[in-house]
Amino acid sequence: MSDLAPPSPSAPSRLPFAASLRFRSGEGVAIRIAVAAILSLLCAAVLVALSGHSPLAAFAAMALGAVGSPHQFGVALNRATPYLLAGGGVAMCFRAGVINMGAEGQIALGGVGAAAVALVWPSAASALTVFASLFGAAAFGALWAALAAAIHLGRRVHEVLATLLLNFVALLLVQQTLAGPLGQSGAGFLQSPETPPASWLWKAPEFGAHIGFLIAVAAAAALSFVLWRTPFGFALRVAGSSRRAAAYAGFSIPLVTWGVMLLAGALAGLAGGVEVLGVHHRLIEGFSAGFGFKAVTVALLGALEPLAVVPAALFIGLLEAGAQSMQRQIGIPSALVVVIEGLTMLFVLAATVRRA
Amino acid sequence: MSKLLEMRGIVRRFGAVRANDGVDLDVRRGEIVGLLGENGSGKSTLMKVLFGMVEPDEGTIIFRDRELSGHRPGEAMSAGIAMIHQHFMLIEAMTVVENVMLGWSEAGRILKRAETAARVREASRRFGLDLDPDAVVANLPLGRRQRVEILKAALRQAELLILDEPTSNLAPTEVADLLSILRRLRSEGKGIVFITHKLPEALEVCDRVVVLRSGRVTGQAAIRDVTKTQLAQMMVGREVAPPRLRGAQAAGQERLAVARLQGPGLGPLSFEVRGGEILGVAGVDGNGQIELAETLAGLRRPDAGSIALDGRDATKASVAARVAAGLAYMPADRSLTALVRSLSIGENLMLRDSGRPPYARGPFLSPGGLARKARELMREYDIRAPGPQTAAARLSGGNQQKIVIARELDRNPAVLIAHQAAWGLDPGATRFVLERVLALRDAGAAVVYFSSELDEVLDISDRIAVMANGGFAGVTARAEADLNQIGVWMAGRAA
Numbered sequence: 003m004s005d006l007a008p009p010s011p012s013a014p015s016r017l018p019f020a021a022s023l024r025f026r027s028g029e030g031v032a033i034r035i036a037v038a039a040i041l042s043l044l045c046a047a048v049l050v051a052l053s054g055h056s057p058l059a060a061f062a063a064m065a066l067g068a069v070g071s072p073h074q075f076g077v078a079l080n081r082a083t084p085y086l087l088a089g090g091g092v093a094m095c096f097r098a099g100v101i102n103m104g105a106e107g108q109i110a111l112g113g114v115g116a117a118a119v120a121l122v123w124p125s126a127a128s129a130l131t132v133f134a135s136l137f138g139a140a141a142f143g144a145l146w147a148a149l150a151a152a153i154h155l156g157r158r159v160h161e162v163l164a165t166l167l168l169n170f171v172a173l174l175l176v177q178q179t180l181a182g183p184l185g186q187s188g189a190g191f192l193q194s195p196e197t198p199p200a201s202w203l204w205k206a207p208e209f210g211a212h213i214g215f216l217i218a219v220a221a222a223a224a225l226s227f228v229l230w231r232t233p234f235g236f237a238l239r240v241a242g243s244s245r246r247a248a249a250y251a252g253f254s255i256p257l258v259t260w261g262v263m264l265l266a267g268a269l270a271g272l273a274g275g276v277e278v279l280g281v282h283h284r285l286i287e288g289f290s291a292g293f294g295f296k297a298v299t300v301a302l303l304g305a306l307e308p309l310a311v312v313p314a315a316l317f318i319g320l321l322e323a324g325a326q327s328m329q330r331q332i333g334i335p336s337a338l339v340v341v342i343e344g345l346t347m348l349f350v351l352a353a354t355v356r357r358a
Numbered sequence: 359m360s361k362l363l364e365m366r367g368i369v370r371r372f373g374a375v376r377a378n379d380g381v382d383l384d385v386r387r388g389e390i391v392g393l394l395g396e397n398g399s400g401k402s403t404l405m406k407v408l409f410g411m412v413e414p415d416e417g418t419i420i421f422r423d424r425e426l427s428g429h430r431p432g433e434a435m436s437a438g439i440a441m442i443h444q445h446f447m448l449i450e451a452m453t454v455v456e457n458v459m460l461g462w463s464e465a466g467r468i469l470k471r472a473e474t475a476a477r478v479r480e481a482s483r484r485f486g487l488d489l490d491p492d493a494v495v496a497n498l499p500l501g502r503r504q505r506v507e508i509l510k511a512a513l514r515q516a517e518l519l520i521l522d523e524p525t526s527n528l529a530p531t532e533v534a535d536l537l538s539i540l541r542r543l544r545s546e547g548k549g550i551v552f553i554t555h556k557l558p559e560a561l562e563v564c565d566r567v568v569v570l571r572s573g574r575v576t577g578q579a580a581i582r583d584v585t586k587t588q589l590a591q592m593m594v595g596r597e598v599a600p601p602r603l604r605g606a607q608a609a610g611q612e613r614l615a616v617a618r619l620q621g622p623g624l625g626p627l628s629f630e631v632r633g634g635e636i637l638g639v640a641g642v643d644g645n646g647q648i649e650l651a652e653t654l655a656g657l658r659r660p661d662a663g664s665i666a667l668d669g670r671d672a673t674k675a676s677v678a679a680r681v682a683a684g685l686a687y688m689p690a691d692r693s694l695t696a697l698v699r700s701l702s703i704g705e706n707l708m709l710r711d712s713g714r715p716p717y718a719r720g721p722f723l724s725p726g727g728l729a730r731k732a733r734e735l736m737r738e739y740d741i742r743a744p745g746p747q748t749a750a751a752r753l754s755g756g757n758q759q760k761i762v763i764a765r766e767l768d769r770n771p772a773v774l775i776a777h778q779a780a781w782g783l784d785p786g787a788t789r790f791v792l793e794r795v796l797a798l799r800d801a802g803a804a805v806v807y808f809s810s811e812l813d814e815v816l817d818i819s820d821r822i823a824v825m826a827n828g829g830f831a832g833v834t835a836r837a838e839a840d841l842n843q844i845g846v847w848m849a850g851r852a853a
Contacts, residue, residue: 231723233712239701240709246695249657250687251709252678 031305031354038349039303039317046342050334060334067327068320074327076209080281082319084109084273084290086218088297089315090225091266093306097229098238098262099245104150104165105270106294107172108143112274114179115142117194117285120201120278121184131200136275143271144264146172151263155256169294180287192287203280214276218315221269225308238262270294299347305354318343361420362387362518362549363408368417370403377403378414379573385518385549390540392564392581393553394593395784400573401553405520409441410434422517440511441520446503448495454478454506455491458513481512485542486535500643501532508539518549525559526782529642529848530812537563557586569593593785610634612669613804614773616654619663624649624828626663631773631804636795638819638836639808641848646828647808648690651777654806655687656680668772681710684772688762688779690808696762697750704732704746706761711769739764740790756787763794774798777808792818812844824848 047057069075088105095102119138123131146168153164179185180192203212229235241248241258248255273293278285300318304311325339363385370378377400385391395401406412408419410429419426421437429437448457455475459465465474475491482489487505495503504524511519521540525533540550540563554560560567561581569577569592577592610633620626624646631637641647652658654665656677664673667683675683689695697706708717708728716727732746741760743753750758759779766774776795780788795818799805809815815822816839823833824847831847834840 231725232721233718233723236705236708236712236723239705240698243698243700244694246691247698247709249677250655250689250695251712252676252681254676 032310034353035303035305035350038353039346042342042345042349045345046338049338049341053334055332055334060328060332063328063331064321064324066324067331068324070327072209074323076206076211078316078319078323079209079211079215080319081322082315083212083214083218083280084277084293085296085300085318086215086311086315087221087273087276088266088270088294089300089304089311090218090222090308091262091269092297093301093304093308093311094225094229094238095262095266096301096306097242098258099242100259100262101162102147102150102165102263102266103162103298104147104168104294105266105273105297106290106292107165107169108146108267108270109274109277109290109293109297110169110172110176111146112139112143112271113278113285113289114176114184114274115139115271116201116275116278117184117197118142118179120197121194123198123201126198126200128200131198132203132279135197135201135279136272139275139278140268140271143269143274144267147263147267147270148260151260155259161259176285177287180285184285186284194285196284197279201279202283203276205280212276212280214280217272217276219312221272222308222312225265225269229308234258234261270297273297296343299343302354303346303350317346360387362389362422364418364420365404365408366418366420368404368407368419369415370400370407370412371415376573378407378417381417381570381573381575383408383551383568383575385551387517387547387549388544389566390544390550390552390564392560392567393551393570394557394560394567394589395570399570399593399784401570402522403573404570405441405522405551405553408434409439409520435514435516438515438517439520440514440516440518442504442507442511442522442524444523444526446500446507448503448506450496451494453492453494454489454498454509457495457506458491458510462510462514464513477513478509481509485509485512485539487539499532501528501535504528504536505539508543512543516548518551519543520551520553522553523782524552525554525556529810530845533559557589560589561586610802613667614654614806615664615666615669617664617666619650619653619660619665621649621653621658621660621662624653624660627829628663629823629830629833631806633772633802633804634799635820636799636805636807636818638815638822639806639825640812640815640822640844641810641825641831643810645825647777647810647825649828650825651687651689651775651806651808654775655685655689681769684769686766686769686771686774688759688766688774688776690778690781692755692758692762697758699749699751701750702747703736703741703743703750703753703761704728706750707732707735707746707765709765711765735764735768739794756783756790759783759787759791763791767794767798770801771798771803774803774805775808776805778810779807780809780811780814788814812848 050057050060067074068078088109092102092105116135116139120131120135123134125131150161150164150168153159154161177192180194184194186193186195203214205212229239237248237253238258240251241253241255245255248258274290277290282289296318300311300314303314303317321339321342325336328334329336361384365381365383368378368381369376381400381404383404393401403412407414410431410433413428421439426434426437449460455471455478458478459469459474478489478491487509489502489505489509495506524536528536537559543550552560552564564581566580567578567589568575569589571593612630613633615630617628618626627650639647649658653660656675660673664671666672667680667685670683672680672683693699698709711717712723716724716731718724719727729746736743736746739760741757741764743757750761774795779795780791783791795805795807807815807818819836821833821835822839822844823830824844825831826847832843
């Protein structure tokens, strides 16, 4: 009878939508995800073959493009960095049963925060400038997430709607700031002036990889610690499994939601910040297009385990860096990578989401 | 009487465990077979095999002279087997007739609502179900909902009905009605498998009983040849001692005081419980028990009134503050509230204490402290599992409830709110729960013990309150309890 353990009498059977999305965890998930990734590459191979090219040559070009030289590898690391930062935050939200789809907007606003602070910061001391700019990025991202949390908790708007719709507002806000206070007049393109070199992230010579990747890995490790080794992490794991159990355990659902939303917002903001300070050295319209959704991809690819998001983000980063060289060398459109990412996402979801 | 069902040598393994280990089961037309056994004895597995929900590793099933193998529930249904689950598979927002039409080919491609309603009315009369086709299921008491399931089975011409613990949610009068409905079905030649661990009901309605223990048939007998004691012994393989008698104890000082408590579906209600006293709350489910229990536990806000713990007002205290003030709560809903099934035993043990030693050291969780404490509690409360890492979902109902008991009692609470604490448990586990609650009471705690099992309340309480319509219809000392009076109080509910 154990496995048929029935719901007890008078138990309300309604679950919030968020809690109805359940993921597998525990042993076997790593294998499932690896198989999913391999299957998606196989599908991609078929697509390449259909377009009349050799899949082997394409993948070889892609591999060379990703890890063929220190510089290529550095590009891949830089690609992976924002996905990893934002993806870790998204993973924490999903763990808590808060479906945060707002990383896209939070990243964009993080870029605004970083650029704004970097442009007005008077100090010439590099470390302090960088620190202040990254702090500005995190603060802006957290603020944007806080808005979504306030709408969700205060007005009971579903969090998917609140976070998703604010993305559009955030993108318009970036345009507005670039057309106004932060814009570079006469650039012919919506972008800010270049930020002072003091605010640039330190880069490894030869590689061209900026220090953001290390920051992101440290953040992932910290998230994993919070998730598994603190009462707050426990509270969010319980909240993600059963809202009723969380209330019974004495955890406040609003507090947990606030906590993970602010955390995820700050990390997404940081992702935007490192992109601006590490790669472009200025705020450019559309600099982060699609990053927020890739963050969701890597969070799921990493089975919502912050440390596992590191290889997941690397996978996508390498894929994208490799794709560009594949396009250059063989003429297969790099859009194929978007297809592979989509396929990976589908396979991973099929492998990890439990039937209700 | 002709053979309806013949199951032979059914074996079903789950890993190393043989949930069914060579089980035979026969059901004839016009016969009610009681399938008895403790939790985890393999009753459900056997029925899932029959219904095609799990495939047997060995064995054959002959139903109406045809072999059933590799079948799915849909095929089992069309062959004439109906399963009535413990929790009903009904859409609450729909009416009786709509639920009957759901997934039924004879309802027509364009629904024949009026015609189906007439058939519902006719069948309802024939079997004494007393169902209004246009009633919305959400408004029906649990007993009626079960009859909707029976009606569905009857209309679909099911020849064999499987009822899984059908009486666990019913009031005594509803149980009597159900049993007479079953007798009518029997007289129409249906075969019935009645899964239960309530011996009196089995003795009352069954023609024959089959007893399972650890996946094997440990006894079967025609009902006229056995006594309750023999059946109980077959089930557990040992004597079940009745719960300890209540030793008289001078009640201590007031530990829980409730005054004019009021909320949706609740009150106004005033009572107090003293240290060393168990207030048993009887009554038919759905009369405000969940509202009262959750309001006391802090999961619902009352509209008015007050709750005091040990003389201190706790009306507005958070759940965590109440736990800290010594309030323990065992919710009725084990699967979604009292436990997180996906978490480990250890994590479930620290569910409400994760911020305190030994589970936490400073601001961080202490995996070592958790493992030590979990092993200690598993030993002390006899939680049978490979280790603290095992997921709670893998345990039987009895072991799951032991986790809740261990967690709530280990805090050495001043007040315990226990809601259906022994619900769905087998006699051995029930006794364990009752003994622990009695020990807590002897240690000086105040206990409010909600149960819809009147026998349980009578066994354990110092005082008995009966809930009806959100309030106490009456309160009596156990020593002066009069069953007729309690019955009248319980019937205070409009059914």
